[in-house]
Amino acid sequence: MRLRILLLASLLVGLHGSAASAFGLFPELGGLGTADTLSRAARWSSISGLDDGIQVGISPGVASALQVAGDELADVERALVAGILAWESPALQLDVQLDVGGTARGATQGFEIDVFAVPASDPIFLANPGVFGGLAVPAVSFFDDRPFTNGTSAPGYAITGVDVFFNIDNFQLLAPLGAPRLDILTRIAIHEFGHALGLGHPNQATNYDTNSNPFDAMAIDPSDPFAGVMVSPFFDGQTIMSNEPCGPNPTAPCDAVFFTSLGNDERGGRDVLYPASVPEPGTGLLLAAGAALAAAGGAGRRAR
Numbered sequence: 001m002r003l004r005i006l007l008l009a010s011l012l013v014g015l016h017g018s019a020a021s022a023f024g025l026f027p028e029l030g031g032l033g034t035a036d037t038l039s040r041a042a043r044w045s046s047i048s049g050l051d052d053g054i055q056v057g058i059s060p061g062v063a064s065a066l067q068v069a070g071d072e073l074a075d076v077e078r079a080l081v082a083g084i085l086a087w088e089s090p091a092l093q094l095d096v097q098l099d100v101g102g103t104a105r106g107a108t109q110g111f112e113i114d115v116f117a118v119p120a121s122d123p124i125f126l127a128n129p130g131v132f133g134g135l136a137v138p139a140v141s142f143f144d145d146r147p148f149t150n151g152t153s154a155p156g157y158a159i160t161g162v163d164v165f166f167n168i169d170n171f172q173l174l175a176p177l178g179a180p181r182l183d184i185l186t187r188i189a190i191h192e193f194g195h196a197l198g199l200g201h202p203n204q205a206t207n208y209d210t211n212s213n214p215f216d217a218m219a220i221d222p223s224d225p226f227a228g229v230m231v232s233p234f235f236d237g238q239t240i241m242s243n244e245p246c247g248p249n250p251t252a253p254c255d256a257v258f259f260t261s262l263g264n265d266e267r268g269g270r271d272v273l274y275p276a277s278v279p280e281p282g283t284g285l286l287l288a289a290g291a292a293l294a295a296a297g298g299a300g301r302r303a304r
């Protein structure tokens with residue numbers, strides 16, 4: 001049992017994608033000031049297919065490959081898709097198809113984002129030995145005139161395709177956890193799709209914020225999304241985009257691995273990269289629903 005807990009702990013450490021922050025950027029750019037870095041940073045754009053949403057193809061059998069004995073397949077599918085759709089905003093729509101033909105390995109082949117589940121022995125995991133749960137491999141290209149989601153444009157990188165891989169063997173290590181492991185699947189899906197949308201690890205990449213408090217909501221002006229955003233050494237180590245949510249050497253899972261919705265860091269990073277010109281509908285309702293759950297003493301696990 002102790003060995004399993006240690007293996008599980010190492011899985012929780014290794015939630016990260018390939019090279020890859022508040023929020024960070026992925027891939028990181030060097031040698032530019034903050035404003036130029038944020039403006040040029042890789043993101044999806046209408047020039048690379050964002051105008052009709054990002055088509056996400058989940059390869060046949062992915063959810064069943066991530067199914068651990070005791071899980072209902074429908075619950076695994078729901079947990080996976082929920083982690084992907086968690087990123088949606090009026091400016092960022094994801095069109096997810098489960099068990100669909102036409103996915104292809106190669107970041108620019110297949111759907112705009114393809115999702116695969118492969119064993120630990122797959123070359124993609126052998127080539128990235130520090131990675132345990134999942135990995136995002138993006139392709140990016142530079143465009144002289146790359147549109148933002150607020151209708152303005154500037155030179156910069158656009159993400160043109162991504163492959164996301166889950167490690168089948170390591171998901172089996174979650175078996176001792178029981179049903180809450182589905183929350184871990186959702187968290188890992190949010191994390192990897194954060195990379196697929198252009199976000200890095202705030203605990204490793206340069207961390208950006210609008211102030212020195214890593215826990216508050218970032219107020220982003222959609223018409224001027226980089227205004228007031230600065231480099232900050234203060235990050236929230238438990239944020240979903242952190243790859244050490246339980247610290248560098250955890251011996252047991254901490255609450256942060258069960259987070260199943262965006263925190264302030266993720267929302268801030270998303271809204272800087274994908275400024276939405278209209279307020280997000282339903283936010284007030286969601287907050288009210290969250291408060292009601294917390295008041296009921298129920299699923300307060302992700303209320304932050």
Ligand SMILES: [Ca+2]
Pocket residue numbers: 048049050051052053054055112
């Ligand atoms: Ca598209």
Ligand SMILES: [Ca+2]
Pocket residue numbers: 103104105106107108109110111113114161162163
């Ligand atoms: Ca692909």
Ligand SMILES: [Ca+2]
Pocket residue numbers: 022209210211212213214215216217218
């Ligand atoms: Ca802040």
Ligand SMILES: [Zn+2]
Pocket residue numbers: 015016017018020191195201241243
């Ligand atoms: Zn990562």
